[in-house]
Amino acid sequence: xxxxxTNNISVKYGSNVVLRDVSLDINxxxxxxxxxxxxxxxxxxxxxxxxxxxxxTGSISLTENLRIGYIPQRLxxxxxxxxxxxxxxNLSHKISKEDCISILRTAGxxxxxxxxxxxxxxxxxxxxxxxGALQGSPQILILDEASQGLDQAGSAAFYKQIESVRxxxxxxxxxxxxDLHVVMSASDKVICMNGHICCSGKPEAxxxxxxxxxxxxxxxxxxxxxxxxxxxxxxxxxxxFKH
Amino acid sequence: MLDxxxxxxxxxxxxxxxxxxxxxxxxxxxxxxxxGEATAHAAMLGIAIALSLEIPIFAGTLVAALLMALTVTQxxxxxxxxxxxLGVTAHGGLALGLVVASFLSGVRIDLMAYLFGDxxxxxxxxxxxxxxGFLAVILLMYWRWSKMLISTLxxxxxxxxxxxxxxxxxxxxxxxxxxVAVSIKVVGLLLISALxxxxxxxxxxxxxxxxxxxxxxxxxxxxxxISGLQFSYLFNTPPGPSIVCVSLAIFLILSxxxxxxxx
Numbered sequence: 001x002x003x004x005x006t007n008n009i010s011v012k013y014g015s016n017v018v019l020r021d022v023s024l025d026i027n028x029x030x031x032x033x034x035x036x037x038x039x040x041x042x043x044x045x046x047x048x049x050x051x052x053x054x055x056x057t058g059s060i061s062l063t064e065n066l067r068i069g070y071i072p073q074r075l076x077x078x079x080x081x082x083x084x085x086x087x088x089x090n091l092s093h094k095i096s097k098e099d100c101i102s103i104l105r106t107a108g109x110x111x112x113x114x115x116x117x118x119x120x121x122x123x124x125x126x127x128x129x130x131x132g133a134l135q136g137s138p139q140i141l142i143l144d145e146a147s148q149g150l151d152q153a154g155s156a157a158f159y160k161q162i163e164s165v166r167x168x169x170x171x172x173x174x175x176x177x178x179d180l181h182v183v184m185s186a187s188d189k190v191i192c193m194n195g196h197i198c199c200s201g202k203p204e205a206x207x208x209x210x211x212x213x214x215x216x217x218x219x220x221x222x223x224x225x226x227x228x229x230x231x232x233x234x235x236x237x238x239x240x241f242k243h
Numbered sequence: 244m245l246d247x248x249x250x251x252x253x254x255x256x257x258x259x260x261x262x263x264x265x266x267x268x269x270x271x272x273x274x275x276x277x278x279g280e281a282t283a284h285a286a287m288l289g290i291a292i293a294l295s296l297e298i299p300i301f302a303g304t305l306v307a308a309l310l311m312a313l314t315v316t317q318x319x320x321x322x323x324x325x326x327x328x329l330g331v332t333a334h335g336g337l338a339l340g341l342v343v344a345s346f347l348s349g350v351r352i353d354l355m356a357y358l359f360g361d362x363x364x365x366x367x368x369x370x371x372x373x374x375x376g377f378l379a380v381i382l383l384m385y386w387r388w389s390k391m392l393i394s395t396l397x398x399x400x401x402x403x404x405x406x407x408x409x410x411x412x413x414x415x416x417x418x419x420x421x422x423v424a425v426s427i428k429v430v431g432l433l434l435i436s437a438l439x440x441x442x443x444x445x446x447x448x449x450x451x452x453x454x455x456x457x458x459x460x461x462x463x464x465x466x467x468x469i470s471g472l473q474f475s476y477l478f479n480t481p482p483g484p485s486i487v488c489v490s491l492a493i494f495l496i497l498s499x500x501x502x503x504x505x506x
Binding site: 047050051052068069070072073075077078080081082083084087091092093114116142144 | 271272274389392393395396397398399400402403404405447450451452453455456
């Protein structure tokens with residue numbers, strides 16, 4: 001079943017077009033990963049899907065009452081704001097203590113209920129955010145480079161967690177990632193972006209497409225190529241914006 | 244009972260401390276300290292205009308504070324950093340207000356009362372305004388609480404929950420303008436910011452959740468108001484600054500016992 005689709009959406013920041021004619025479908029239970037160089041509009045696409053950015057053309061259709069669980073790119077809880085993990089999990093609506101523990105267990109951090117958010121380690125923090133996103137039993141989880149700030153092992157473990165959550169809860173996953181090898185092994189569908197969708201499909205198929213090599217360099221799936229690419233790629237009419 | 248000026252002053256002080264508690268916490272959480280100050284300073288222009296148009300001071304300050312807050316919200320992020328913009332509008336508004344006030348002939352204006360407050364001269368009408376302001380802010384906070392909290396945490400997180408953080412910011416701005424308008428009589432526009440920030444800053448280490456922090460902030464605010472007034476009465480010091488000094492003392496004491504607690 002189709003959960004959401006974007007129909008030819010384009011987004012402008014001021015006079016700069018950052019997304020052109022993006023159409024995609026997200027189906028139930030599917031892990032879709034968006035890859036692309038910095039400034040390619042990945043974050044803008046995700047922001048448009050959750051309603052934080054309005055497209056100037058095109059439309060987004062969501063299944064009725066679609067429950068979205070969102071994990072932002074960078075959420076820093078300021079030390080000035082006191083917040084226990086339990087209180088954080090009750091922000092959008094109240095759930096019982098048992099439910100809190102249960103979603104924390106699903107997210108892989110069952111014992112943190114009373115801990116202050118500002119005292120969590122990077123890996124714990126991302127898992128608590130995951131638990132927060134799971135709070136309303138979402139049909140789709142949306143992650144914007146959620147492994148940022150984690151080391152290689154930490155981020156691999158985090159994506160493994162996401163996969164096991166998908167298997168346990170059956171929710172769809174839409175994520176942005178820079179870890180190409182993780183992406184290629186854990187996704188059902190990969191979308192390559194550079195202001196528009198360059199190519200998309202199953203990871204094995206995408207890995208052989210010329211557009212993918214154009215973006216990430218031939219014969220590699222490492223992250224080095226991604227960074228090399230950033231400096232030699234032409235961004236003429238694309239505004240580079242910070243992620 | 245309300246015939247005694249000290250009773251009226253105490254009620255006003257406690258009322259304003261209670262209004263300032265949730266707002267002060269938001270100001271600290273959202274790093275809006277300078278924003279609160281700018282809103283308060285702009286109120287001087289509102290006072291001057293209210294005096295020249297012979298409309299109630301309360302209405303003038305409320306409108307000026309609101310306009311100021313909305314202008315800054317609109318302009319921020321364009322070509323100047325928000326703190327620069329606030330510096331320009333805050334002190335610009337204050338200076339302009341003082342100049343406009345100086346043109347008012349025939350009206351004897353006690354500037355000190357507006358700058359530093361005149362809590363001992365609080366009237367029954369002032370008390371009524373504080374009560375209305377209190378009810379308005381508390382209802383607004385109660386109504387929007389979790390939405391404001393999520394928006395404070397992360398804007399995208401708010402959007403994904405179907406909350407518009409820009410709207411929540413607007414509600415917060417209105418609450419701040421109301422707080423400024425009712426607080427001028429109590430501590431004066433130069434010290435409103437202190438009333439907002441110091442109790443909230445003092446309570447941070449002793450709270451585990453946002454709600455606890457608001458309650459502790461309110462308690463510190465109320466203690467400051469009552470003891471500040473008593474101090475002022477006994478030693479003949481200006482009441483507004485005395486209230487702020489008491490909350491400063493509480494802040495210093497609580498900050499110094501923090502290391503003991505965290506060990």
